[in-house]
Amino acid sequence: MAFDSLEQRDARSVIHGLTNLKLHAERGATVIERGRGVWVTDNHGNDYLEAMSGLWCIALGYGNERLAEVAARQMKTLAYYPLTNHKSHPPVIELAEKLKAIAPVPMSHVWFASTGSEANDCAARLAWYYWHAVGEPQRKKFIAHKLAYHGNTIATASLSGVSYAHDKFNLPLPGFFHVTTPHYTRHAHPGESEDAFADRLLADIQQLVEREGADTIAAFFLEPVMAAGGIVVPLRRYLEGLRKYLILNNILLVADEVVTGFGRIGEMFGCTAMGLQPDMLVCAKALSSAYIPISALMMNARVYEAIARQSDEQGVLGLTMTYSGHPVAAAVALEALKIYGEMNIAARVRQLEAPFLNGLNRLLEHPLVGEVRGKGLLAGVELMSLQSATDKRVPFDPRLKVGALCARIAEQHGLIVRAIGDTIAFCPPLVISETEIEEMLARFKRALDQALAALRAA
Numbered sequence: 001m002a003f004d005s006l007e008q009r010d011a012r013s014v015i016h017g018l019t020n021l022k023l024h025a026e027r028g029a030t031v032i033e034r035g036r037g038v039w040v041t042d043n044h045g046n047d048y049l050e051a052m053s054g055l056w057c058i059a060l061g062y063g064n065e066r067l068a069e070v071a072a073r074q075m076k077t078l079a080y081y082p083l084t085n086h087k088s089h090p091p092v093i094e095l096a097e098k099l100k101a102i103a104p105v106p107m108s109h110v111w112f113a114s115t116g117s118e119a120n121d122c123a124a125r126l127a128w129y130y131w132h133a134v135g136e137p138q139r140k141k142f143i144a145h146k147l148a149y150h151g152n153t154i155a156t157a158s159l160s161g162v163s164y165a166h167d168k169f170n171l172p173l174p175g176f177f178h179v180t181t182p183h184y185t186r187h188a189h190p191g192e193s194e195d196a197f198a199d200r201l202l203a204d205i206q207q208l209v210e211r212e213g214a215d216t217i218a219a220f221f222l223e224p225v226m227a228a229g230g231i232v233v234p235l236r237r238y239l240e241g242l243r244k245y246l247i248l249n250n251i252l253l254v255a256d257e258v259v260t261g262f263g264r265i266g267e268m269f270g271c272t273a274m275g276l277q278p279d280m281l282v283c284a285k286a287l288s289s290a291y292i293p294i295s296a297l298m299m300n301a302r303v304y305e306a307i308a309r310q311s312d313e314q315g316v317l318g319l320t321m322t323y324s325g326h327p328v329a330a331a332v333a334l335e336a337l338k339i340y341g342e343m344n345i346a347a348r349v350r351q352l353e354a355p356f357l358n359g360l361n362r363l364l365e366h367p368l369v370g371e372v373r374g375k376g377l378l379a380g381v382e383l384m385s386l387q388s389a390t391d392k393r394v395p396f397d398p399r400l401k402v403g404a405l406c407a408r409i410a411e412q413h414g415l416i417v418r419a420i421g422d423t424i425a426f427c428p429p430l431v432i433s434e435t436e437i438e439e440m441l442a443r444f445k446r447a448l449d450q451a452l453a454a455l456r457a458a
């Protein structure tokens with residue numbers, strides 16, 4: 001690092017999430033200065049194929065002029081206005097209508113926030129509010145999956161089933177329960193069929209609900225395909241059984257579509273792809289293609305009518321955020337949705353799914369690759385160790401940090417991916433071309449070869 005380089009200045013002043021802060025002070029940041037399409041460039045002029053869409057979000061890629069122009073125009077017309085005390089503005093009205101029009105199930109109204117965490121947090125709070133409104137205030141508990149990621153506010157970190165969000169943070173709060181990750185290949189018992197696995201997980205949920213009392217459970221939160229949990233595609237039998245069980249027990253279903261929303265897994269919403277009918281649906285990230293923070297919480301008439309009635313009794317809905325429905329963010333989101341429509345984004349993803357997933361599946365021949373999971377343009381490649389005696393693949397000792405090593409080497413080969421334990425996540429911008437997919441695969445293959453050589457040399 002040169003004296004007073006950007007890397008040094010960063011290390012002196014900036015705190016980075018999901019980062020070892022001490023290590024960061026030694027190795028410094030990768031400083032990204034600009035981007036175009038699926039490519040970003042660092043402050044030394046190195047180009048990287050950005051195969052993670054930043055943090056699962058920049059669906060339309062970098063440098064989209066239309067989104068930038070709409071933002072500038074809206075800033076000049078009406079840079080800000082709150083939605084509190086009966087105020088509104090055209091972009092937010094149009095955006096709410098548009099979201100309702102494309103929602104996977106009939107939705108009644110939309111609440112806006114700035115991030116996925118906030119919208120999920122609001123979903124939890126409004127679930128409590130809803131149960132008060134319908135005379136069951138004892139319904140306070142939430143269920144989510146182990147390894148699910150729903151955000152980082154106190155409530156959504158509690159919903160998330162990841163130890164790094166809990167340990168030493170005094171979380172999760174009481175009343176937040178986590179059930180088995182629906183990851184068949186990881187959690188099935190020896191010889192257990194997919195159907196038997198799904199049924200066992202459902203029986204475990206039933207046991208938990210019966211133990212706690214169904215009438216104490218407010219909502220079940222789930223991602224149609226789990227992203228940050230290592231790309232887990234739940235079995236359809238499991239989701240169908242869960243859907244029916246929640247209806248039977250009058251438990252609200254909140255679909256967290258923060259990653260899956262807007263074409264990512266081959267349908268406009270993951271709920272359509274996975275056959276889910278949520279009472280509330282949360283989206284963010286690709287809603288504005290990450291050009292500006294905005295998230296949305298759609299709710300059906302059952303939820304909306306109850307909370308509207310209660311707000312009338314109380315005189316006001318006691319939920320407010322300065323930037324809820326920010327006009328610039330709403331205008332950018334509207335333009336992003338327009339572009340998705342013009343590109344027929346879900347059909348495009350379905351078309352690219354084969355070259356993307358087949359290409360990753362071909363890597364199963366590589367000695368480091370144990371499993372490939374994915375749907376649409378979202379995938380995880382799990383690195384495993386090949387046992388020469390048995391020809392079986394077994395997980396690496398987590399302490400070896402093989403995933404992190406491979407992601408670091410990929411970066412040296414001009415490819416940005418994310419290591420989730422030993423799973424390498426891929427979530428490229430939806431504008432990626434077939435040629436760029438091939439380039440991504442070629443760079444990843446080179447990174448795997450180098451990681452293998454490094455492991456053998458160690």
Ligand SMILES: Cc1ncc(COP(=O)(O)O)c(C=O)c1O
Pocket residue numbers: 055056114115116117118120149150151152223227228256257258259284285
């Ligand atoms: C499924 C899911 N839900 C919620 C969130 C939280 O969104 P945000 O980081 O915008 O608060 C994320 C973030 O990655 C996510 O992947």
